[in-house]
Amino acid sequence: xxxxxxxxxxxxxxxxxxxxxxxxxxxxxxxxxxxxxxxxxxxxxxxxxxxxxxxxxxxxxxxxxxxxxxxxxxxxxxxxxxxxxxxxxxxxxxxxxxxxxxxxxxxxxxxxxxxxxxxxxxxxxxxxxxxxxxxxxxxxxxxxxxxxxxxxxxxxxxxxxxxxxxxxxxxxxxxxxxxxxxxxxxxxxxxxxxxxxxxxxxxxxxxxxxxxxxxxxxxxxxxxxxxxxxxxxxxxxxxxxxxxxxxxxxxxxxxxxxxxxxxxxxxxxxxxxxxxxxxxxxxxxxxxxxxxxxxxxxxxxxxxxxxxxxxxxxxxxxxxxxxxxxxxxxxxxxxxxxxxxxxxxxxxxxxxxxxxxxxxxxxxxxxxxxxxxxxxxxxxxxxxx
Amino acid sequence: xxxxxxxxxxxxxxxxxxxxxxxxxxxxxxxxxxxxxxxxxxxxxxxxxxxxxxxxxxxxxxxxxxxxxxxxxxxxxxxxxxxxxxxxxxxxxxxxxxxxxxxxxxxxxxxxxxxxxxxxxxxxxxxxxxxxxxxxxxxxxxxxxxxxxxxxxxxxxxxxxxxxxxxxxxxxxxxxxxxxxxxxxxxxxxxxxxxxxxxxxxxxxxxxxxxxxxxxxxx
Numbered sequence: 221x222x223x224x225x226x227x228x229x230x231x232x233x234x235x236x237x238x239x240x241x242x243x244x245x246x247x248x249x250x251x252x253x254x255x256x257x258x259x260x261x262x263x264x265x266x267x268x269x270x271x272x273x274x275x276x277x278x279x280x281x282x283x284x285x286x287x288x289x290x291x292x293x294x295x296x297x298x299x300x301x302x303x304x305x306x307x308x309x310x311x312x313x314x315x316x317x318x319x320x321x322x323x324x325x326x327x328x329x330x331x332x333x334x335x336x337x338x339x340x341x342x343x344x345x346x347x348x349x350x351x352x353x354x355x356x357x358x359x360x361x362x363x364x365x366x367x368x369x370x371x372x373x374x375x376x377x378x379x380x381x382x383x384x385x386x387x388x389x390x391x392x393x394x395x396x397x398x399x400x401x402x403x404x405x406x407x408x409x410x411x412x413x414x415x416x417x418x419x420x421x422x423x424x425x426x427x428x429x430x431x432x433x434x435x436x437x438x439x440x441x442x443x444x445x446x447x448x449x450x451x452x453x454x455x456x457x458x459x460x461x462x463x464x465x466x467x468x469x470x471x472x473x474x475x476x477x478x479x480x481x482x483x484x485x486x487x488x489x490x491x492x493x494x495x496x497x498x499x500x501x502x503x504x505x506x507x508x509x510x511x512x513x514x515x516x517x518x519x520x521x522x523x524x525x526x527x528x529x530x531x532x533x534x535x536x537x538x539x540x541x542x543x544x545x546x547x548x549x550x551x552x553x554x555x556x557x558x559x560x561x562x563x564x565x566x567x568x569x570x571x572x573x574x575x576x577x578x579x580x581x582x583x584x585x586x587x588x589x590x591x592x593x594x595x596x597x598x599x600x601x602x603x604x605x
Numbered sequence: 606x607x608x609x610x611x612x613x614x615x616x617x618x619x620x621x622x623x624x625x626x627x628x629x630x631x632x633x634x635x636x637x638x639x640x641x642x643x644x645x646x647x648x649x650x651x652x653x654x655x656x657x658x659x660x661x662x663x664x665x666x667x668x669x670x671x672x673x674x675x676x677x678x679x680x681x682x683x684x685x686x687x688x689x690x691x692x693x694x695x696x697x698x699x700x701x702x703x704x705x706x707x708x709x710x711x712x713x714x715x716x717x718x719x720x721x722x723x724x725x726x727x728x729x730x731x732x733x734x735x736x737x738x739x740x741x742x743x744x745x746x747x748x749x750x751x752x753x754x755x756x757x758x759x760x761x762x763x764x765x766x767x768x769x770x771x772x773x774x775x776x777x778x779x780x781x782x783x784x785x786x787x788x789x790x791x792x793x794x795x796x797x798x799x800x801x802x803x804x805x806x807x808x809x810x811x812x813x814x815x816x817x818x819x820x821x822x823x824x
Contacts, residue, residue, distance in 0.1 A: 257629050258629050259629050259630055259631045259634050260630075260631075339629065339630045339631060340629050340630060341628060341629075341630050342627060342628060343626070343627055343628070343629055346626065346627055347627075349626075349627075350627050353623075353805065356802065356805055356806065356809070357809055360806060360809060360810075364815065406648060407648075408644055408648075410804045410807060410808065413807070413811070414803075414807055417807075417816060417818050420818045421818065439648075439651075439655070440648070440651035440652050440653075440654045440655030440656075440658075441647065441648050441651045443651075443654060443655055443658055444651060444654055449818075466661075466662050466665060469658055469659070469662045470654075470655035470656075470658045470659050470662075471659075473655075474710070474714065475714070476713070476714040476715075476717035476718055477710075477713070477714065477717075479717055480713070480717050484676070488672075488673050502718060502721060503717075505721060505724045505725060505728060506717065506720055506721055506724055508728075509724040509727060509728060523796070523797075523800035523803070523804070525792075525793040525796045525797060528796065529732075530725075530728060532732070533728040533729070533731060533732035534724075534728050534731075540796060540799075541796040541797070541799045541800035541803065542799035542800050542802060542803035543803075544800075544803065545800070545803030545804065545806060545807045546803065548816060548818055549816075552818065556815050557810070557815065557816065560806060560809075560810050560815055560816075561806075563806070564802055564803065564806040567802065567806075568799065568802050571798070571802070575798075
C-alpha cells in the first residue's frame with residue numbers, strides 16, 4: 221500500500237522538480253561598494269543568482285551619468301555575479317542599475333544602488349604580513365646594534381659554508397679551476413641575488429689563492445652583475461691582474477642548452493670545486509651528477525624544495541633554503557651581517573612559537589570556543605592575498 | 606659616489622616595492638609599475654650584452670687557438686644560423702627559423718632532459734644505500750612511495766589473503782600518499798618558511814645598505 225502511494229507521488233515530484241529547474245534565473249541581493257584595497261576610482265557591483273537552470277542571455281550594468289541619464293558600462297554573461305566599474309572619480313557618488321536580458325528584451329531591472337569610490341592607505345588583507353615584517357625587521361635591527369656594540373653572537377656552524385675555503389684550496393692544489401653556477405634565473409630572483417653575494421666571497425678566495433674562476437651564466441643581466449662582482453672582489457684582494465673577464469661568460473637563456481653547456485665545461489675543464497648556488501629546476505641533477513662524475517667537490521644551495529633532494533644526493537655539501545641567504549653573513553663574519561642573521565634566527569623562533577600556538581588553538585578549538593578565535597586570528601595574521 | 610649612488614637606487618627601488626605591496630593608494634602603484642617597467646627595459650636591453658659576450662669570447666678563443674677552440678665555431682655557426690634565419694624570414698610557422706627551432710633546438714633540449722632519468726637512477730642508487738638507520742629509513746619510505754605510485758603496489762597488497770576485503774584494500778597507495786602529504790609536506794613547508802624568512806632578511810639587508818658585498822667588497 222505504501223509502495224503504491226509512493227509510486228503515485230513520483231510524477232508529482234518530477235513535475236515540481238521540472239518547474240523549479242525551468243524557473244528563470246534572476247539577479248538577487250544586488251549591492252554596490254567601493255572596490256576594496258585599490259587606489260580608488262573603482263566601484264564593485266555584486267549580486268547573486270536565484271535557483272534554476274534558465275539563465276538570462278546577458279546582464280548589463282548601467283551607470284547614472286551627471287545629466288541623470290543611464291549609460292551602459294558593462295555587458296556580462298548570464299552566469300556572472302559581479303562587475304567592477306573603473307575610471308571613476310574618488311569621493312563622488314555613483315548610482316547603478318542592473319538589467320537582466322532575455323530574447324532581446326529587458327526581463328528585469330534591479331537597483332538603483334550607489335557607492336562612493338575611495339583609495340585605501342593600507343591593504344586590508346596584508347596587515348598581518350606588515351606586522352610580521354615589522355617584527356622581523358625589529359629583531360634584525362636590534363641584533364645589528366648588538367653586533368655593532370661588539371657583543372659575541374653565536375651562529376651555528378654551516379658545514380657547506382665552512383667547506384668553501386677547503387674547496388677553493390683543493391682547486392688551487394690540484395691546479396684546476398673553480399666553477400661557479402649561479403642558477404638559471406634572472407637578477408629579479410632573490411636567490412640569484414644571494415648567489416651573487418656569495419660569488420663575491422668565493423671570488424675573493426680564488427683571487428687570494430690564485431685559482432681560475434669560471435662563471436657561465438644564462439641571463440645577460442646576471443652576466444653583467446657577475447663580471448662586476450668578481451672584478452671588484454679581485455680588486456679588493458689586490459689582484460686586479462688575475463681577473464679574467466672572459467672567464468665569466470654568457471651561454472644561453474635556454475634551460476637545457478645551459479645545462480648542456482655547463483656539463484660540457486665540467487667534462488672538458490674538470491674543475492676541482494663546483495658551486496651550484498641559486499635557483500635551479502630540472503637541470504639541478506643533470507649538473508650535480510656530471511660534477512660528481514668528474515670528481516669535483518660540490519657545494520650546492522637553493523631554496524627550491526623540489527630540487528634539494530637531488531643536490532643532497534649528488535653533492536658533498538648542500539645549503540638548504542635559508543642557509544643560502546645566510547651565506548654572505550657567515551662567510552664575511554662581519555658583525556653587522558652576523559647581527560642580522562642572529563635577528564633572523566630569533567624572529568624564526570618567535571614565528572615557530574606562533575605556528576605552534578596556532579596548531580594548538582585549532583586543535584583545541586572543537587572543545588573550547590575561545591581557542592577557535594585565537595586560531596582564526598593567527599590565520600588572518602598569516603594569510604596574504 | 607660610486608658606492609652611494611647604487612645604494613641610494615637600491616634603497617629607493619626597494620622601498621617603493623615594499624610600500625606598493627602594503628599601500629594601494631597613489632602614487633605607490635604607479636611608482637611600483639614604473640620600477641617593474643624599468644627592470645623589463647634594462648633586462649631587454651641587456652640581451653645584447655649576452656650576445657656580444659658570446660661572440661667575443663668564442664671569436665677570441667678561435668683567434669688565439671685556445672684549449673678546446675674547435676667547439677667555438679659550432680657555437681658561432683649555431684648562433685648565426687638562428688639569428689640570420691630569424692631576421693630574414695621571421696619566426697612564424699613555415700619559416701626556416703621555425704624549422705630549425707622545432708627540428709633541432711627542441712629535440713636537443715628533450716635529449717638533455719631525458720638524461721635526467723639516468724641521473725635520477727644513479728643518484729637514487731647512492732642515496733638509498735642502507736648505510737645507517739637514517740639512510741635505511743629513507744630507503745624504506747622511497748620504496749613505499751615508488752610502490753604506491755604504480756598499480757602493482759596495490760595489486761601485490763591485494764594478493765595477501767583478506768587484504769582486498771579489509772578496510773584498506775589500497776593500503777600501499779594510501780601509505781605512499783600519507784608519506785607525501787604528511788612528513789614530506791611538513792618538511793617542505795619548514796624549508797619554505799625558513800627560506801621566506803631568509804628572503805625577507807636578505808632583502809632588508811640590501812635595502813638598508815647593510816649588505817653591500819654585491820657592489821664589490823666594501824662591507
